[in-house]
Amino acid sequence: xxxxxxxxxxxxxxxxxxxxxxxxxxxxxxxxxxxxxxxxxxxxxxxxxxxxxxxxxxxxxxxxxxxxxxxxxxxxxxxxxxxxxxxxxxxxxxxxxxxxxxxxxxxxxxxxxxxxxxxxxxxxxxxxxxxxxxxxxxxxxxxxxxxxxxxxxxxxxxxxxxxxxxxxxxxxxxxxxxxxxxxxxxxxxxxxxxxxxxxxxxxxxxxxxxxxxxxxxxxxxxxxxxxxxxxxxxxxxxxxxxxxxxxxxxxxxxxxxxxxxxxxxxxxxxxxxxxxxxxxxxxxxxxxxxxxxxxxxxxxxxxxxxxxxxxxxxxxxxxxxxxxxxxxxxxxxxxxxxxxxxxxxxxxxxxxxxxxxxxxxxxxxxxxxxxxxxxxxxxxxxxxxxxxxxxxxxxxxxxxxxxxxxxxxxxxxxxxxxxxxxxxxxxxxxxxxxxxxxxxxxxxxxxxxxxxxxxxxxxxxxxxxxxxxxxxxxxxxxxxxxxxxxxxxxxxxxxxxxxxxxxxxxxxxxxxxxxxxxxxxxxxxxxxxxxxxxxxxxxxxxxxxxxxxxxxxxxxxxxxxxxxxxxxxxxxxxxxxxxxxxxx
Amino acid sequence: xxxxxxxxxxxxxxxxxxxxxxxxxxxxxxxxxxxxxxxxxxxxxxxxxxxxxxxxxxxxxxxxxxxxxxxxxxxxxxxxxxxxxxxxxxxxxxxxxxxxxxxxxxxxxxxxxxxxxxxxxxxxxxxxxxxxxxxxxxxxxxxxxxxxxxxxxxxxxxxxxxxxxxxxxxxxxxxxxxxxxxxxxx
Numbered sequence: 001x002x003x004x005x006x007x008x009x010x011x012x013x014x015x016x017x018x019x020x021x022x023x024x025x026x027x028x029x030x031x032x033x034x035x036x037x038x039x040x041x042x043x044x045x046x047x048x049x050x051x052x053x054x055x056x057x058x059x060x061x062x063x064x065x066x067x068x069x070x071x072x073x074x075x076x077x078x079x080x081x082x083x084x085x086x087x088x089x090x091x092x093x094x095x096x097x098x099x100x101x102x103x104x105x106x107x108x109x110x111x112x113x114x115x116x117x118x119x120x121x122x123x124x125x126x127x128x129x130x131x132x133x134x135x136x137x138x139x140x141x142x143x144x145x146x147x148x149x150x151x152x153x154x155x156x157x158x159x160x161x162x163x164x165x166x167x168x169x170x171x172x173x174x175x176x177x178x179x180x181x182x183x184x185x186x187x188x189x190x191x192x193x194x195x196x197x198x199x200x201x202x203x204x205x206x207x208x209x210x211x212x213x214x215x216x217x218x219x220x221x222x223x224x225x226x227x228x229x230x231x232x233x234x235x236x237x238x239x240x241x242x243x244x245x246x247x248x249x250x251x252x253x254x255x256x257x258x259x260x261x262x263x264x265x266x267x268x269x270x271x272x273x274x275x276x277x278x279x280x281x282x283x284x285x286x287x288x289x290x291x292x293x294x295x296x297x298x299x300x301x302x303x304x305x306x307x308x309x310x311x312x313x314x315x316x317x318x319x320x321x322x323x324x325x326x327x328x329x330x331x332x333x334x335x336x337x338x339x340x341x342x343x344x345x346x347x348x349x350x351x352x353x354x355x356x357x358x359x360x361x362x363x364x365x366x367x368x369x370x371x372x373x374x375x376x377x378x379x380x381x382x383x384x385x386x387x388x389x390x391x392x393x394x395x396x397x398x399x400x401x402x403x404x405x406x407x408x409x410x411x412x413x414x415x416x417x418x419x420x421x422x423x424x425x426x427x428x429x430x431x432x433x434x435x436x437x438x439x440x441x442x443x444x445x446x447x448x449x450x451x452x453x454x455x456x457x458x459x460x461x462x463x464x465x466x467x468x469x470x471x472x473x474x475x476x477x478x479x480x481x482x483x484x485x486x487x488x489x490x491x492x493x494x495x496x497x498x499x500x501x502x503x504x505x506x507x508x509x510x511x512x513x514x515x516x517x518x519x520x521x522x523x524x525x526x527x528x529x530x531x532x533x534x535x536x537x538x539x540x541x542x543x544x545x546x547x548x549x550x551x552x553x554x555x556x557x558x559x560x561x562x563x564x565x566x567x568x569x570x571x572x573x574x575x576x577x578x579x580x581x582x583x584x
Numbered sequence: 585x586x587x588x589x590x591x592x593x594x595x596x597x598x599x600x601x602x603x604x605x606x607x608x609x610x611x612x613x614x615x616x617x618x619x620x621x622x623x624x625x626x627x628x629x630x631x632x633x634x635x636x637x638x639x640x641x642x643x644x645x646x647x648x649x650x651x652x653x654x655x656x657x658x659x660x661x662x663x664x665x666x667x668x669x670x671x672x673x674x675x676x677x678x679x680x681x682x683x684x685x686x687x688x689x690x691x692x693x694x695x696x697x698x699x700x701x702x703x704x705x706x707x708x709x710x711x712x713x714x715x716x717x718x719x720x721x722x723x724x725x726x727x728x729x730x731x732x733x734x735x736x737x738x739x740x741x742x743x744x745x746x747x748x749x750x751x752x753x754x755x756x757x758x759x760x761x762x763x764x765x766x767x768x769x770x
Contacts (some may be wrong), residue, residue, distance in 0.1 A: 121624075124624065129680075154677075247737055308677070309676070311673070312669060410720050
């Protein structure tokens with residue numbers, strides 16, 4: 001049914017019809033008509049953040065933990081520019097997100113009006129697509145198209161810029177089913193010939209590995225189930241990128257840990273020595289490959305990805321399969337089964353012998369001694385005390401993020417929210433708010449460093465206002481730990497601006513917001529403090545004072561290959577050569 | 585049937601694509617990109633090239649299907665085979681892009697460019713400019729007692745050659761449209 005309503009009403013109606021229940025936003029002059037409509041209804045909850053960047057990361061957290069798109073509503077000018085970081089983050093990590101921005105009225109566009117910015121111009125490179133709607137009659141169609149584009153193919157952020165006069169004017173509403181979605185329709189089914197080729201390679205591989213990524217999680221729960229079926233049926237080892245953690249359970253014996261710069265020794269050695277690499281929804285990022293010309297030199301490489309531009313971008317692959325992971329894995333299992341479920345079982349058992357030798361290195365080993373808490377120990381205890389909870393983890397960016405990836409185990413998809421591609425400090429806290437909004441009864445923990453956490457600390461107000469019991473687990477080393485580590489390895493231990501001076505008293509800071517603060521510095525008090533944090537019904541700022549100069553290992557130094565990992569401090573001398581130093 | 589009537593899979597020299605995907609040689613390719621004629625679409629394409637560090641040697645754009653609101657962008661670009669493949673994949677992933685065709689690979693094509701060239705001169709030089717323009721089949725579209733504006737159409741190399749010929753004869757200004765290209769045959 002079509003009917004006339006104001007642009008602002010169309011926006012809210014379209015959101016409802018798209019199944020949106022939560023919007024993260026911040027009002028301002030150019031979105032007042034939409035806020036007025038939100039005020040007059042009860043189906044959509046609006047979460048008032050304290051900064052527009054917080055809204056975007058909260059929407060990302062919501063999206064990643066639910067599989068549904070996150071929705072952001074902000075005003076023109078500074079509202080839109082503040083949202084740019086979150087959109088770029090969502091683009092890099094393929095997170096579906098719809099950003100609605102107000103704009104000055106159409107007749108004032110281009111006049112340098114108050115709070116005017118060229119929003120579609122600024123956000124063109126950091127969205128999957130964006131629209132400026134100049135006619136209220138186009139608004140409903142554009143809203144529905146935006147959801148279609150954001151959620152189909154490789155997901156990503158989209159933006160709709162809505163001038164204020166378009167919000168006030170009347171236009172025709174069109175329901176989602178009747179709206180023209182345009183020609184954008186990426187294919188989801190993979191080429192059967194290529195899938196058969198992969199099945200044949202699986203039958204003869206002696207040293208296979210499955211390298212999975214965030215694409216498995218984006219494809220939906222079915223893809224994760226199929227990945228498990230594939231690995232369990234073939235006994236192939238599974239490693240994953242940072243983005244893909246949880247798609248394959250960490251508790252499985254086929255799991256060899258995360259790969260890449262701070263991945264496990266066994267995962268990286270397996271990648272280097274394998275003869276068949278099955279890349280499932282990952283993109284050969286520079287954190288994964290290390291030195292490209294020495295990347296897994298003797299393997300046949302198969303790449304399954306929904307985005308054709310990911311194929312052969314960094315690494316030349318032998319068998320590219322373009323399609324949705326769920327669809328491709330389903331077809332792959334059918335083909336492989338119909339061909340008799342063959343693998344080189346004996347060779348694969350031998351391969352596991354080799355992998356277990358690498359495992360025996362215990363590359364994540366550390367010693368908790370004395371009265372100072374090692375960050376790894378704090379995470380190990382957190383894991384032990386929370387793993388049986390209905391738990392969601394977000395992180396900020398830095399050493400703590402890598403340690404969290406190494407020491408926490410994820411057995412299900414959508415439980416791990418981290419800024420992988422863009423590496424946005426300040427991501428984790430607002431993301432934890434978005435996750436808690438979607439899962440009010442679950443335990444939501446943000447693993448943070450003190451410096452990252454301060455970048456979006458204003459969101460304490462949001463957590464308090466909406467009674468969101470998010471736990472902020474801060475590993476406080478009074479340093480920008482990862483920057484410090486690189487300066488130690490690369491810049492002659494000249495620690496330029498990498499320490500956190502004038503830090504707040506985090507306990508008092510929590511109390512100033514009306515939240516609970518806990519500080520712990522003695523390893524013997526750690527367990528009790530963590531339990532106190534978990535059991536407190538409300539937001540907690542957990543200030544865990546840790547060893548200040550701990551480095552994150554293992555590490556592939558930049559410019560080096562997978563088999564040149566550093567396992568500990570002793571091996572760092574001269575590890576990065578001039579050529580590698582230019583890489584970040 | 586695709587809107588550009590281009591057969592897929594064949595290359596200029598052979599029925600098979602025999603180029604190594606790993607070549608280091610810089611190649612020049614002409615791409616035809618069919619896009620929705622909507623606000624900002626050209627900025628998207630140009631932003632893609634500048635943002636990812638690709639080259640644009642020539643770019644032309646105009647609406648070619650008024651009923652369907654489709655524009656055709658012809659872009660001449662250079663890069664290694666891997667970069668060319670990336671450019672095509674990246675273009676293909678833009679939401680308003682309908683089709684991307686690599687005219688250099690998909691079969692023989694015709695490339696033409698139009699240029700307007702102003703030459704000032706009197707006496708012998710003026711006569712020589714006129715004579716050369718006839719050899720190149722350029723038309724005079726404006727003339728004064730001491731200047732000509734020539735209109736010339738042809739492959740980019742032909743226009744380059746004509747411009748070089750005019751340089752010593754009083755070349756003042758050159759305006760070029762960039763390349764328009766289309767597949768040969770039906």
